Amino acid sequence: MEDLIKNLEKEIKSKFEEIERIGEKNFIKVLNSFRKNGVVESDFFDSTGYGFNDVGREKLERVFAEIFDCEDSLVRSQITSGSHAISIVFFSLLKPGDELITITGEPYDTIQRIIGTKKSPLSLKDLEIKYKEFNIIENDIDFRKIINDKTKMVFIQKSIGYGKRKKTLLNSEIKNYIDEIKNIKKDTIIFVDNCYGEFVEENEPTSVGADIIAGSLTKNPGGGIVPFGGYAAGKKNLIEKCSSLLSSPGIGKYGGAQIGFKRLAFMGLFLAPHFVKETLKGMVFASKLLSHYNFNVFPEWFEKRGDIILGIEFKDKNNLIKFAQLIQKYSPVDSNAVLEPLKEDFYNYEVIMAGGTFTQGSSIELSFDAPIKEPYIGYLQGGLMYEYIKYVIVKIVEEFKMV
Secondary structure, three states: OHHHHHHHHHHOHHHHHHHHHHHHHHHHHHHHHHHHOOOOHHHHOOOOOOOOOOHHHHHHHHHHHHHOOOOEEEEEOOOOOHHHHHHHHHHHHOOOOOEEEEOEOOOOHHHHHHHOOOOOOOOOHHHOOEEEEOEOOOOOOOHHHHOOOOEEEEEEEOOOOOOOOOOOOOHHHHHHHHHHHHHHOOOOEEEEEOOOOOOOOOOOHHHHOOOEEEEEOOOHHHOOOOOOOEEEEEOHHHHHHHHHHHOOOOOHHHOOOOOOOHHHHHHHHHHHHHHHHHHHHHHHHHHHHHHHOOOEEEOOOOOOOOOOEEEEEOOOHHHHHHHHHHHHHOOOOOOOOOOOOEEOOOOOOEEEEEOOOOOOOOOOOOEEEEEOOOOOEEEEEOOOOHHHHHHHHHHHHHHOOOO
16 A cells, blocks of 8 residues: 555646645735735734724735735624625625526525525525526536526536536636626626635636635635634625625624634634645545545546545445545544434435534535435545545545455
8 A cells, every 4th residue: 555655646746736836826925915914913802892993803804805816805703604604695785686697506505595496594585586597517508698687696606516516617717707797797796605715726716807705714714723704705895785784784894893713813814825735635645546446536636626625426325424434433533423324404315424623514624525315426625734634545445445
């Protein structure tokens, strides 16, 4: 096995060098923004009550907007998840009679609840917001036939979800779609779900024309140490509307106490390019080793990556469950837990989720999610350290008795 690993690492060396180059560029971008905006220790101090005049909070959002190459951002501990951040954008920017179009197929299950294609207590459908769904990844789309006067927003999910989709979009591809849409209807809001994609490429969707993006701080931009929170970033007028929904009109971004958050948010953002780089190297190694043992993986190790996720197709329920259990077994936290599939409120089918993580649900830490449905695809992500990911994947291959 040692000889095999050495040979595989030699084969993927060029990919590692590419990842290192992108990681260094993103790190320099983050460091320069911290220095330019004069981040000081007092910016980490808590605010209380209404949270007015919180200089550190305001500076964090300036830094975030600058790094993400946009006008403004909303980075708050009160945002509970990536889905919450996406929900804020939807409900802030759409009104009755507007049309929402998604062009990347069926979105994540939690987003379907927000839109109203799956039952929930409150959805866009309840507000009479129209919805159309297309899949540009599998089919050619003539945007001239789907964009109309009522089309207020086009939603793009950068990363793969739990559906049949096996391709994450690159920002260059997103740019092409944005250019086409804007040529037809310039005022269409382009909203990109950027979860799992931050710092993977040299730029972000807002660098290539997206009007607004959203994501979670327990994913890439939290650097593995932010225990909660989320963000939206984009055009100033759109962020102002989002902040009004998060707090209230008239208060918007000017309120919102941040307790035990800002030091971690600043530090996590500073660390994020490094840990994303480590995670990407781990996913490339996992892709190479698993494909060597005839696992069907996507993307393959040599392909360009737009996120930190590795899809693994098992075609067998028991092997999928076993893989999840082994991820848990070799985790630093809750390694003694024996996982079983569970029907959760968010999904209409059983799922299994492995993650011995220091932050509950953190997917920049090594984790594995899978819906228990054919063709039994699981999603490996995170890891923080190349050595950790490499060790775990090797142990899993050994336990599958493939060596």
